[in-house]
Amino acid sequence: MKIFNQLKDHIGLVPNPISDKTRQIHARINDASMSISVCPYCAVGCSQLVYTKDGKIIDIEGNYESPINGGTLCPKGAATWGLLHSPTRITTVKYRAPYSDHWEERSLDWAMERIAQRVKQTRDAHYEERDEHGMTVNRTLAIGHFGGATLDNEENYLIKKLFTAGLGIVAVENQARI
Numbered sequence: 001m002k003i004f005n006q007l008k009d010h011i012g013l014v015p016n017p018i019s020d021k022t023r024q025i026h027a028r029i030n031d032a033s034m035s036i037s038v039c040p041y042c043a044v045g046c047s048q049l050v051y052t053k054d055g056k057i058i059d060i061e062g063n064y065e066s067p068i069n070g071g072t073l074c075p076k077g078a079a080t081w082g083l084l085h086s087p088t089r090i091t092t093v094k095y096r097a098p099y100s101d102h103w104e105e106r107s108l109d110w111a112m113e114r115i116a117q118r119v120k121q122t123r124d125a126h127y128e129e130r131d132e133h134g135m136t137v138n139r140t141l142a143i144g145h146f147g148g149a150t151l152d153n154e155e156n157y158l159i160k161k162l163f164t165a166g167l168g169i170v171a172v173e174n175q176a177r178i
Helices: 002-011 020-024 080-085 108-126 153-166
Strands: 033-038 047-053 056-062 093-095 104-106 127-130 136-147 169-174
Touching: 056 080, 093 108, 108 127, 108 136, 136 153, 153 169
Parallel strands: 136 169
Antiparallel strands: 033 047, 047 056, 093 104, 127 136
């Protein structure tokens, strides 16, 4: 301690090493809203924390409270923010008509209506009330549904009810099972 005091006296007291600028620095997620989400990439279903400010996503990280990923993310999950903010990300509906050589931009309302019409046309054209043995089947084998792995149980339940009981689609599957 004596040596320290002599050295201190020799060089003088060092002022506080933390500058005012350093004191003002804070994490970019300070004052941000946080939402829990699911990584969009694979069937694991890792939990993510999505931070937003002024309606814009400013950061995405692994959820430490998740029993699935415990705060970690794979390289693809860790790059989710980059996916959302990529300058090459397509954010509008693109449509290529049959035999066309180019893509056209269409509205989301147009696309949703078009999909609904095509599903109804296909269902109506291929709907079977009875099979070849006369057994009641109320189905269509012309349409299938392949769900995403990040759908939760409630979404899968509603999809299953709508597509099987509502539309008579037999082939309903989910990526998480494959």
